[in-house]
Amino acid sequence: GPSPLLGAAAVLGTTAVGARWWRAHPLGAAGRGVSAPVVPPSAPRDPELDPLCRAWAETNGSKDGKVPGSRLTGRADDAHTTTFDVVLRPGAHTVEDLVTHRVRLAGGLGVDADRVLFAPGRRGQGANRARLTIIHTDPVADTRLFTAPRVDDGTIRGVGRSIDGSGEVDVLMWDDGGTVPTAVVGSTGGGKSGATNILTTAALSTGVLNLLYADPKGNSSTALASRARVAVIGKQNVLALPRLVTAILAARAQIAAEAGSDLIFPSEQVPGWMFLHDEYSFVAHDPKVAALWTETVNTVRALGIWLVGLNQSQGQAAWGGDHARSAFASQVVAFRTNSKSSSDLVPGLLFDPAELPLNDGRPRRPVPGMAVHAHLDAPVRWDWLPSDADAARMVSKGLTAPALTASAAFDRYFAQPALHPLDEAAVTAVLGPPVGGRWQVGGLGGTHTLGDDDSVAGGAAGGAAVVVAAGRGARRAPWGSRASRASRASADGESAAAVELAASAVVLSPVQAEVLALVAGGTATTGALVDAVTASKAAVHDALDALIGYGRIIRVVRGRYQVVDLSRREENPAAGDCRLNDGDVDLEGSVDDARRV
Numbered sequence: 001g002p003s004p005l006l007g008a009a010a011v012l013g014t015t016a017v018g019a020r021w022w023r024a025h026p027l028g029a030a031g032r033g034v035s036a037p038v039v040p041p042s043a044p045r046d047p048e049l050d051p052l053c054r055a056w057a058e059t060n061g062s063k064d065g066k067v068p069g070s071r072l073t074g075r076a077d078d079a080h081t082t083t084f085d086v087v088l089r090p091g092a093h094t095v096e097d098l099v100t101h102r103v104r105l106a107g108g109l110g111v112d113a114d115r116v117l118f119a120p121g122r123r124g125q126g127a128n129r130a131r132l133t134i135i136h137t138d139p140v141a142d143t144r145l146f147t148a149p150r151v152d153d154g155t156i157r158g159v160g161r162s163i164d165g166s167g168e169v170d171v172l173m174w175d176d177g178g179t180v181p182t183a184v185v186g187s188t189g190g191g192k193s194g195a196t197n198i199l200t201t202a203a204l205s206t207g208v209l210n211l212l213y214a215d216p217k218g219n220s221s222t223a224l225a226s227r228a229r230v231a232v233i234g235k236q237n238v239l240a241l242p243r244l245v246t247a248i249l250a251a252r253a254q255i256a257a258e259a260g261s262d263l264i265f266p267s268e269q270v271p272g273w274m275f276l277h278d279e280y281s282f283v284a285h286d287p288k289v290a291a292l293w294t295e296t297v298n299t300v301r302a303l304g305i306w307l308v309g310l311n312q313s314q315g316q317a318a319w320g321g322d323h324a325r326s327a328f329a330s331q332v333v334a335f336r337t338n339s340k341s342s343s344d345l346v347p348g349l350l351f352d353p354a355e356l357p358l359n360d361g362r363p364r365r366p367v368p369g370m371a372v373h374a375h376l377d378a379p380v381r382w383d384w385l386p387s388d389a390d391a392a393r394m395v396s397k398g399l400t401a402p403a404l405t406a407s408a409a410f411d412r413y414f415a416q417p418a419l420h421p422l423d424e425a426a427v428t429a430v431l432g433p434p435v436g437g438r439w440q441v442g443g444l445g446g447t448h449t450l451g452d453d454d455s456v457a458g459g460a461a462g463g464a465a466v467v468v469a470a471g472r473g474a475r476r477a478p479w480g481s482r483a484s485r486a487s488r489a490s491a492d493g494e495s496a497a498a499v500e501l502a503a504s505a506v507v508l509s510p511v512q513a514e515v516l517a518l519v520a521g522g523t524a525t526t527g528a529l530v531d532a533v534t535a536s537k538a539a540v541h542d543a544l545d546a547l548i549g550y551g552r553i554i555r556v557v558r559g560r561y562q563v564v565d566l567s568r569r570e571e572n573p574a575a576g577d578c579r580l581n582d583g584d585v586d587l588e589g590s591v592d593d594a595r596r597v
Contacts, residue, residue, distance in 0.1 A: 050075060052084070052109060052134070059108030066101040066108075067093045072132065080137045080165030085121065086130040095120050095130040099350055109134070114357045117164060119350060119377040133378070139165045140381040143369070145402055149202035149413055154265075156202040159195070160369070164378035172331060173203060178263055178301035179272075182308045183328040186335025186353065191369040193221070195333065196310060197385050197406045200224065200276060203306065205413040208266040209274045210423075212248075214238050216282035218443065223407050224276070225443050229416050230427060232450065233443030238283050240450045242292040244430045248273070249296065251426035252303035264304045271417040272304035280311045280328075281318040290320030297327035313337060314353075332374040336366035348374030385409060435542070445539055446510050515543040519553055519561050526559045 053072045061070040069089030076083045098118040106116040121129030140161045150157040154174035172180045186192040203209050213228035216238040225231045232241050256264050266272030283289045300307050309328045311318055319325030334353035351372045358364040369382040386402045395401050431439045435447040514533055523532055530537050547553045553561045
């Protein structure tokens with residue numbers, strides 16, 4: 001049985017037999033410590049075993065696929081995306097082929113098309129390389145409200161977020177090479193107008209830009225029309241806009257010449273302009289307009305004018321030709337379009353805007369704010385600046401009212417500086433003196449008129465022209481003629497009779513035409529006119545004064561007016577003016593000739 005002697009013998013025997021193994025063991029007599037095991041590096045993922053690589057090889061890279069002979073390699077994963085290097089068969093395909101067939105290639109991978117992005121390969125890899133990004137987690141699923149403009153040295157910061165998780169996106173107004181003409185395209189409902197409100201708010205918050213707003217549609221943004229330094233509303237008025245734009249460009253060129261600089265930037269000393277042209281397709285068919293804007297876009301870079309053109313389509317016809325469209329395309333923001341317009345219509349678009357996502361409702365509508373920026377790899381979701389109507393709908397649905405709406409942003413951040421004297425002189429020469437520090441041609445509350453080189457017709461509401469009939473030989477009214485015509489003529493030494501005869505050729509503004517029609521219809525008192533006219537009280541009083549100056553109405557008693565019957569005018573020598581009974585009058589004669597007539 002067991003005994004102490006037997007135990008001692010077992011220990012000694014085991015020690016003697018296993019001594020050499022004990023000396024070789026790390027814990028043995030040699031005293032070597034324990035070290036961490038050396039783990040060899042993991043082998044790179046075998047593309048043959050990656051399900052996405054296998055799917056690509058079996059479909060897209062097969063002989064029946066869109067890019068036969070291609071393969072995926074170099075997989076990398078992050079919080080939002082999975083990326084691969086695409087190796088294309090040399091001399092057969094490039095990244096443009098991948099962009100063109102993006103939807104079919106996404107189908108080959110079994111992935112939603114709006115989650116698949118292609119971009120050029122890394123520099124130095126060769127033209128047969130590209131990058132594939134598959135988005136698996138959407139970082140911009142929730143709408144982000146616009147709260148305040150952020151502008152840094154001509155760059156509008158953080159207008160939106162990239163859907164691949166790469167961060168915020170900026171819009172450039174100017175850089176070291178001058179201003180950057182910008183095109184914003186997209187169909188109704190995609191977010192084009194909301195993005196424009198953000199751009200305008202940010203641009204005018206700098207305090208170094210004035211806004212010239214052209215709206216041929218007539219109802220695109222009443223908030224901008226009532227706040228812009230110069231607003232031209234209505235299709236006929238915008239067709240006549242080239243004269244005004246030409247005058248401003250000439251003034252800017254003179255400013256640059258006097259400063260001895262080939263390039264001027266907007267500053268407090270020399271404020272610049274933002275030219276915002278809404279719905280450009282409404283006037284793109286006119287050769288004169290297309291030629292003017294094409295030339296303008298190509299020259300404003302050096303003149304401190306940031307030009308932003310809005311349109312429904314990328315097609316050549318919607319821009320008046322390829323030259324005009326490419327002139328606007330220095331920087332492109334494309335929202336979803338209804339037509340299948342290929343992305344190669346505008347240089348630098350790596351994602352077709354016709355393929356931006358739709359919501360799941362019926363009918364399916366564009367996801368608001370989703371856009372494609374030229375030269376960016378992934379689509380962008382813009383921030384949202386709600387209108388007052390949007391805010392009211394949110395409250396009615398029990399949602400929290402937004403902290404900022406479009407009209408509140410305009411009121412808070414519009415900081416239009418005083419015009420440079422040469423700019424003011426150019427606008428005044430075309431439109432006449434400002435009213436309340438601004439000029440508005442057409443639209444509700446219009447203050448001025450604008451015609452073209454061949455006609456005295458000005459823009460009225462709805463694009464109709466209202467022209468007071470004149471006899472043969474009568475003079476044309478000057479550009480933007482208003483009630484001050486009589487005082488200017490008197491200062492030049494013309495007689496009251498000649499002034500009255502010339503006034504019969506003036507163009508009435510929309511408010512003046514409306515007041516004249518109401519007085520002719522029997523609405524004769526000031527209070528009744530103010531209640532009946534759609535314009536403000538001040539605009540009605542200005543229109544009454546202008547019509548009296550034109551000789552179209554008279555003040556019978558205080559606060560009551562009557563239309564003048566031109567066919568029954570008689571000479572009134574005591575009053576010192578000339579009354580006509582025949583419209584066939586030559587104004588080129590002397591004052592005495594006019595009195596005899």
